[in-house]
Amino acid sequence: MGAPASFLYNDNNPADMAALAEKITETLGRGTLPAEAVVAACDRLSRRIAPEEHLPALLALGLTEQRARDEIEIAQTLLSRGWLEARLRTEFPDGIAEETAFVPFASADGRQVRQRWAPLGVLLHIAAGNADALPVFSVIEGLLTGNVNLLKFPGGGDALSEAILSALIAEEPLLADQIYVFATPSDDIAGMKRLARLADGIVVWGGDEAVRAVRALSDPDTRIIEWGHKISFAYVSERGGAASDEALRGVARNICETQQLYCNSCQGIFLDTEDDGEAAAFAERFLAILEAEASRLPAPADPFVQAQKTLELRTAELEALAGAARVFRGAGVSVTLYGGGEGARLLPAIGYRNTWVRPLPRGRLLGALRPYKGHLQTAALLCADAGAGAGGGTGAGSPPEPGDRETLERLLFAAGVVRITDGASMSRAYCGEPHDGAFPLRLYARRLSVLG
Amino acid sequence: MDARAKLFLRRDPYDAAGSAEAFLCAVRENLAWHAARNPAYRRILDAEGVDAGMIRSEGDLARIPVIPTLYFKRNRLFTVPEGALRVGAASSGTSGSRSFVAFDAPSFRYGLAMVFFFFLRHHVLSPLPTNYIVLGPRPDRILGSGSEEDTGAGAAKTAYGTTKFAPALHREYALEITPSGPHVNEEGVSRALLRYAKQGFPVRFVGLPPYMAFLLSALRENGVKLRLNQKSKVILGGGWKQFASREIDRAEFAGLLRETLGLGPENLLEFYSAVEHPIPYCKCARGHFHVPLYSRAIIRDPVTLAPLPEGRAGLLSFVTPLMTSLPLLSVVTDDLAALRPGADCGCGIPTPYFDLLGRAGAGGAKTCAAEAAELLAKEAG
Structure with a gap:
């Protein structure tokens, strides 16, 4: 499966980065990608996962074979329509795309307000060095909430995640404008800052060191969502x-x-x-x-x-x-x-x-x-x-x-x-379970309010 | 009479056959010394029912309770009062933890004598005036900082110390400590190298492999092509450790060395040692670490720690009677290696040699729980 040309970006090339910024602006201007498009693509992908292909990587991690097979089955479940829709229902009971209109309590003029969810905008995902496809699930959470996703891979790259994301884009070509992948090393501060400046929110997976580094390189106007080590x-x-x-x-x-x-x-x-x-x-x-x-x-x-x-x-x-x-x-x-x-x-x-x-x-x-x-x-x-x-x-x-x-x-x-x-x-999740004490999808979204 | 004298003052560091009895004698003396003065070590000996009298042959050496280097990173096990400790050796600070290891005056004297004979044997000692590139920071920039584990001052001290083995004309430092962290002094080093090449004296590069690799890469990027005095040496100790993700291949390293400095593999001296096992090992012409007469290497099963036969891969452990300040008599490192008889090498050094195969650890399979655990250990420590 060949990655689309826009997939892997070189952030050391200012022309590339300027083009990317322009492209993102254009994408944001087109309106939000419906969650349904993402759900459908994930669901199609989940049916195509071949366990034998991914087993060796999990075994190398030291898991028992049964556990490794379970992990793959879990991945299939996590990408399935049923699971993703249930998650959206749990975190957005009124619907992620629905508008709620009401007259606020103690309103002076009795005028209606409208509220709805919207993506944060651009999310930068900084993945940990773990050898699982965790970055993929992070990006999918960003996609479900309609965000443009920049993904920085850990040091040595992440062939598995890259392959899954390519496959996902192949399922739904519209996703190509919502996913950009970078191999910027974490110690390339200038490169990381360029990426961070593009983002409305930074999702960081990793230890206190990683979290501290992200706090140091991001501007105060950027929301930081931390999934630290537990x-x-x-x-x-x-x-x-x-x-x-x-x-x-x-x-x-x-x-x-x-x-x-x-x-x-x-x-x-x-x-x-x-x-x-x-x-x-x-x-x-x-x-x-x-x-x-x-x-x-x-x-x-x-x-x-x-x-x-x-x-x-x-x-x-x-x-x-x-x-x-x-x-x-x-x-x-x-x-x-x-x-x-x-x-x-x-x-x-x-x-x-x-x-x-x-x-x-x-x-x-x-x-x-x-x-x-x-x-x-x-x-x-x-x-x-x-x-x-x-x-x-x-x-x-x-x-x-x-x-x-x-x-x-x-x-x-x-x-x-x-x-x-x-x-x-202990290590089995149920659908709609909060993660580290929070509903993650809500952290990747904004609640908008319109009066008049 | 200190039994160590017959071992550490010998001229040929590889005359293990001629010093076998002296070695066993020094081991027994060292074991008895620690057993009599160090109650905590005595408890370890008692738990395994070992005393000095049991060490009658080389085969008995493996019975001495083996202590992981990790133990010395977490515990003080000194045999002599701390007032008698003369020289502290910090670990290289790979993971931010340093070992509680220090020399008393006699151990330091024997250690220095050993290093002298060993370096003489490997032609590290030279009367020729020499220009140096120190692949580390200036030691005076960090020695007073009081926090050696953060700056790797141990490694820097060692690198600086190595510039004493041939008279120094000039020293240039490849690392600058800046408020934002270590910074490669490319410009200063390039300038110094051009000057050194013109002067024509031998040049020595001393320090740790990753810095040398960075330096060579930087020189190539700048199109530097020099031909240094052929008596020049690249003297490297320690490992790649925290730079593992950027490790470059040995062949690539040799190519860079040839291309940028005009030096060949014969100019490269690679040492192995450990804070918890302060004995020098030097790669022979065929790239093997032969065991000098100051120690015996024992490869141990990675699960049971039982000694393994020659040729089998396992944890690298050593027995040496050098230290009276604390029982470093039998330690197991976190390196995996295989040991083979000296004759298999063919370089002419008769003692057995080991090849390093990697470092114990979780490698790439590091996960959130492991990192959280490390973090908590740091906080609680």
Whole structure:
């Protein structure tokens, strides 16, 4: 599939850039591309995705084959008409193209106003270095809301995203005027500024460094939409009954399937207890469950990643000799238990099935997690009266209080968590789900008001 | 009598056969030294049931508990009181973290002696007046800044130090630290090079490979074509690390070197070392890092860390008895390598050699959770 001539731009060429600016102005003057055109193109594309073509790239990331196939199926779903229309309905209940007319409350003259949604205009998407087609979904969100999209690829380019976008334009040639792709290196400040000046909004995916860089190079009149890096964990309370094997298996499955790579992957488990002995017993129990899941879900091993994990695990073991930590090792998995004051810290897991358990009684939860507020995302909550989380009631600890689950939800949300699930669902999205605490499509749109 | 004397004061750095007994003796002495004075290290030895008496042959060296270099980036494990520490060595600051490694006076003396003999062997030491291009910033611009991990002062110090091995006529610095970050001093270097070429003395380039590659590319873009004194040397240490995305091929590098400076591969000296393993390794004429008598290289399984047979790829680890300030006796680096017998090389150096195969890590498969994790680690650290 050949990319249209206008597709890949060289922003180092001032003549090119001037021509682009002119072209964008022209496109904006033509009015908004209807969401239906985008939905139809995505839907046609989703039917054409061939799993075998994309499997190797996902396997190289370290995902299990099942998970990789699931990911591709998810991509197909995310591009389907049903999904996209449901998303639009969730975020724009009155319709993205509909005009609402009404007489405002306490209007002095009883005149009608009209309100409607409109695109922000031009969005610059700055994609992270992740090896998934994330930039494509970012651009599609921009397209659905009618925006012209400039996409800056991460350092080494992104062949997958480029191919998908070309295919999308082939489905709907009108999209050619709405998508422009650049390979500007992030450290080319002048080039990045030229791009930023064209944009009404900048969508940045990446760490604090990337966000800081975008804030520095953009003008104050530009809206910045930040999708920063997040961290997720499980919170297990065994008041009123031990967590069930099934619920813990869900957490273990998430750890094994995602290799703890995603923002919504479980990094580790906070346990609602003061008692280090109880925490140790739990860590050993979880190790067995994790080991069983891991053997059920073999993952291709990249020797470079494996070596890195080995070094980190060895370091953790040596550190444990001097401190309050203990490392429980299983086949291809490990659980590091942090006792004492270490329990109250949210630190990275070694990853790739090397996780942690930290005792963190609910009374200290809020204070312990608040310092990480901007970076928290999903918490899997396993506790009594939680349905899936409630166990056989063998009576670990004190009985559950009425409304136990509500209490813990409230505490987690107050700490900065934006999403609560069970273990197995941590990395599964539902249609219309907010992203990092916001409705993304609305951030790419403006609400217009006309009086008279 | 310090057993290190029989090892680090030898004239031929590759006489491992002649110094085998001295090596084991120094290892036992070093192990016993740390075990007696360093309770934290003692706990590590006890956990694996190892003591000095067990090290009777080369095969026993792998039993000494191996400590990842990462450990020294996160923990202080000094055996001598901090007041006895003389020279701190900062890591190159690849990921912004530095190691807690420093020399006491005896270790530093033996280290210097070792470097002297080693450089003599590789013709790094020269009495000829020499012009320098330092592929780094002026050390006096950053040494006083107090924050070595940010500026890579360790690497700069090393580069500057290397200009002491042949008498310097002039030093030009390829990097300028400006408020907006490091800036390549293309103009100054070009001017200096033209002058150096006219003067005809040997020229030495010292520093890290990425800077040299940038410099050569810039020279080519400006159409610079020089023929420097054939006794000139390009002395490079460290790796490509954070510049990995711009790594250029070795052949391309050699081509650039020939085209812009008129130098060949024989003028290129590439060193390997680590803050946590301060022993020098130099690529031989055939491009292999032979192990000098100061250390033994052990390749370890990337999962179990068990020693692997020759030829197998794994994590590169070393045993050396150089340091009394802290137990760097047995460390494992994050480099992957394979070890082969010296005879397989054919360059004439008899000791085994290793080839670097890459660096442990997530590589391109870095994702949001991993980066968030790093970030949180930084905040919490």
